[in-house]
Amino acid sequence: MLVLGFPAGPLQANCYVLASAEGAPCVVVDPGQEAVSTLDEQLGKYRLTPAAVLLTHGHFDHVFSAAHVCRTHDVPAWIHPADRYMLTDPGAALGPAGRQLFGDGPSMDAPEDVRELADGAVVEAAGLRFDVTHTPGHTSGSVLFGVEADEGGRLLLSGDTLFAGAIGRTDLPGGDHEQMMESLRSRVLPLDDDVVVLPGHGPTTTIGRERAGNPFLQGLPATDALS
Incomplete structure (x- = not known):
């Protein structure tokens, strides 16, 4: 499998x-602001x-260039309805606070x-299968995408639900800290330690590394591991 990633935009x-x-x-996945030139x-x-x-x-910052990419290549975009x-x-x-920095946001x-994505659904595209897990907290419609690598192992595109050593903020409209903690407890912690996490910001990590060292995961009672 070929996996490319790059940070874009302010x-x-x-x-x-x-x-x-x-x-x-x-x-x-997540073509945001100023992503088009590097993506091309x-x-x-x-x-x-x-x-x-x-x-x-x-x-x-995650969807700004989606319309351009979809229009240029005549492809669909998938997002949770929330x-x-x-x-x-x-x-x-x-x-x-965000409006003070960005006004009403960029025109899109x-x-x-x-x-529309649904919890537990599978999106099949480009010969790959992406499992969809709804993880409200950062936003009401935040999701994780899980995909098996041909070489073995599993990748998790975590968006702004989980970062290396941190989690996404929950103080913006649509955010909810209690929901975030429940999403982490019930949807993230049960994953295997060797799952490679590709987060929405910052460096790649693993579930095992975050389980051991991410302060936001400490003290959360985990459910049984997901299959």
Whole structure:
């Protein structure tokens, strides 16, 4: 499997590209602000053709370029219905502090073909299977995408639910700290230690590393491991 990732925009949100191999169809995850030029470079370098855009949540630093990517390549975007409104109204999720920094947020258009994610669903695209896990907390519609690597092991695209050593903020509209803690307890902690986490900001990590050292996971009673 080919996995590419790069930070983009003022908030350095990670955009990811996953494909079975070079010269194959691919899936683009979270194309945010200022992601297009680097994304196009990566697509050209590895001869990749987008088949779908997956969005971990609706904040503009993760979805800003989704409409452009979808329009350019005639592909759908997938997002949880609770966050769909942010595709055309990014300011609604900023809150007072965010509006002081960004005003009403950047002007955005929604992709023409928007498809809604559901907890427990599977999105099949570019020859890959992405398991969808709803993890409200950072936003009402935050999700995790899990995918098996051809070489063995499992990848988790965690958006802003889980970072290396931290978690996403919960003080913006749609955020809820209690929901975040429950999502971490019931949906993240049961995962195997060797799951590789590709977060929405910052470096790659693993579930085992976060279980051992992430202060926000300490003291949370874990459920049984997920299959």
